[in-house]
Amino acid sequence: MAGFAEYTKHDALGLAGLVEKKEVTPLELVDSAIDAIERLNPQLNAVIHTFYDRAREAARGELPAGPFRGVPFLFKDLLTAYAGEEMCSGAGFYRGWKPAKNSELANRYLASGVVLLGKTNTPEFGLVPTTEPKAFGPTRNPWDTSRTTGGSSGGTGAAVASRMVPMAGGGDGGGSIRIPSAMNGIFGLKPTRGRTPVGPAESEGWHGFAIEHVLTRSVRDSAAMLDATCGPFLGDFHYLPKPHGKFLDEVGKDPGKLRIAYSAEPFLPGEVHTECRRAIAETVRKLEALGHECIEARPNFDGLAFSRNFLVMAAAYSWVNIKEAEDTRGRKAQFGEFEERTWLAARMGDVFSAGEFVYAIRRLQEAAREVLLFCEDYDVVLNPTTGAPPQKLGFLDAKGVNAVIEKVASRIPLGPLMKNGAALDANAAEVFSFIPHPPVYNVTGQPSMSVPLYWTDEHLPVGSMFTAKFGDEATLLRLAAQLEAAHPWADKKPPVSA
Structure with a gap:
């Protein structure tokens, strides 16, 4: 061989x-x-x-x-x-x-x-x-x-x-x-x-x-x-x-010469780690050295409301995922055949009405319009890809009281309690603390890319996320190739690699 x-x-x-x-x-x-x-x-x-x-x-x-x-x-x-x-x-x-x-x-x-x-x-x-x-x-x-x-x-x-x-x-x-x-x-x-x-x-x-x-x-x-x-x-x-x-x-x-808006501040609930902020600052320096104009600015929309509504959408699709899996396999799923997190999301999806789902989608679309209007003033927007460098495995596992709540709520329909604003906000903070920027550009539909331009002192990669106007992958690819030539990453190999 x-x-x-x-x-x-x-x-x-x-x-x-x-x-x-x-x-x-x-x-x-x-x-x-x-x-x-x-x-x-x-x-x-x-x-x-x-x-x-x-x-x-x-x-x-x-x-x-x-x-x-x-x-x-x-x-x-x-x-x-x-x-x-x-x-x-x-x-x-x-x-x-x-x-x-x-x-x-x-x-x-x-x-x-x-x-x-x-x-x-x-x-x-x-x-x-x-x-x-x-x-x-x-x-x-x-x-x-x-x-x-x-x-x-x-x-x-x-x-x-x-x-x-x-x-x-x-x-x-x-x-x-x-x-x-x-x-x-x-x-x-x-x-x-x-x-x-x-x-x-x-x-x-x-x-x-x-x-x-x-x-x-x-x-x-x-x-x-x-x-x-x-x-x-x-x-x-x-x-x-x-x-x-x-x-x-x-x-x-x-x-x-591109006009680039940048912000390391979170769009959604959560904090941005110091290393991710450093990555953006370093990326801005690299962009300016290449002749681009960088302006600190961010869109104005309600990030907490966005997070709640995104969760409603994701929960509804979780219910659909289980229903379609049962249809495909020709039998009902028993508890334990999906993860507790999935059951919990599906139960949430079953609690919200069709009208509430449509309402959530419309609010997301409103927020998306604000972001799209903001982006019209710039060629590209720069944000951290994630709110933190690579975390230890298990970092998103429910712990302590939250683990008990997840276990109970995934087994027992709690009805209106699952629609409680405080419960939704807590869930949103947990989900989006690690990714306080990327989902926004899924809702707007814009092209968006992560470029590896920064490594921490522990040799962990941190991504810089660039987003262009709707349909404008061309600008992103030109910029990415320019950055790749100026700051190549192809030879940066992890310890576990061929």
Whole structure:
């Protein structure tokens, strides 16, 4: 079983270029990736499903002549369906279930020429910003295996950062591409709402707040995969036409002098860690050195109300997740077959009426309009990707009295008590303290990216989040490539890596 000694030195486009020049075969790349996964996964638990025989068969055959022909790839085990292979969405209740057909995004990934090796770990239904599902165990950060990789694309973040693969699939409903990118020191772009397809299983994800794309080590890989996957899909409620030019062509173009608003102050309940504030200050210095104009400013909206309403939305979808799981498996779920946190969210979702759900969505849309109006005055807005550097595993587990409340409330319908404003506010503070910025840009639908520009004295990565106007990935990609050239991160390898 021969691999390729230079496997980890190239990004995905670089590997595809070597395949094109016949300097390496797809099978050699696949064997290299399998070797990396088998060596590193016992320490990281990033990959939870593998189908190596199917991957080797594909690598030996005629692969599509796409931009990533022969490049090893992983799907996130959520939303992206691959026919005939297990799909659990982080939930033990789904063990053994295999979808009958691919999702449209899976088809587009495969048409780009990648070779699929397996699927990465995710929290149950992607509900929280750390990847520690009870059914599959925690994914560990390759920079410090006692710490989180973020979520919900945490398995992907660890797999890409550790060099198992040069890029892998992710999704973002409240920061879930950007958060793991920040936690693992890699690049992550959340595209504009409607840029990539979500069907056919759904017509929108999380009321249009969720979208899928890849996490990568290089900016150009992200741009090239967006070229390969963007465009309308029949039945999707939100879609954008294919752009006239290519996103890859934006990489390397001069972004010009950008007007950039920045703020390290939290938009949502919570505090921002000193290291994350330092990361923003350092990023501002780097931007100004590149000739950009940086102005300290932030949008004005009620962050606490936003948090409450976002929770109502997420709780409603948690109820739907369990109901659809029961429909798929053909039986009712018993308590214990989902995590207590998931049951609690679903019970909350069942308490709020349809009218209250619509009311919450409309209030979120009002806040989004305020943010969008603010962003009209700037080319880009800069915030911390997360409120803190990578935290110790278990940091979001309910503790003490809160653990008792979670256990009781997840088992017993508490009705109106779960709609109590103080209870909602406490829940909001717990959920959003770690991510006081990213969910805002899911609601607005704007393109937003996390760029690895800062490491703490403990050698932990901290992400800087840049957000552009709706539909303007081009500006983000130009800026990201400029920062990548001026302050390269490709050679920053975590201790646990191939």
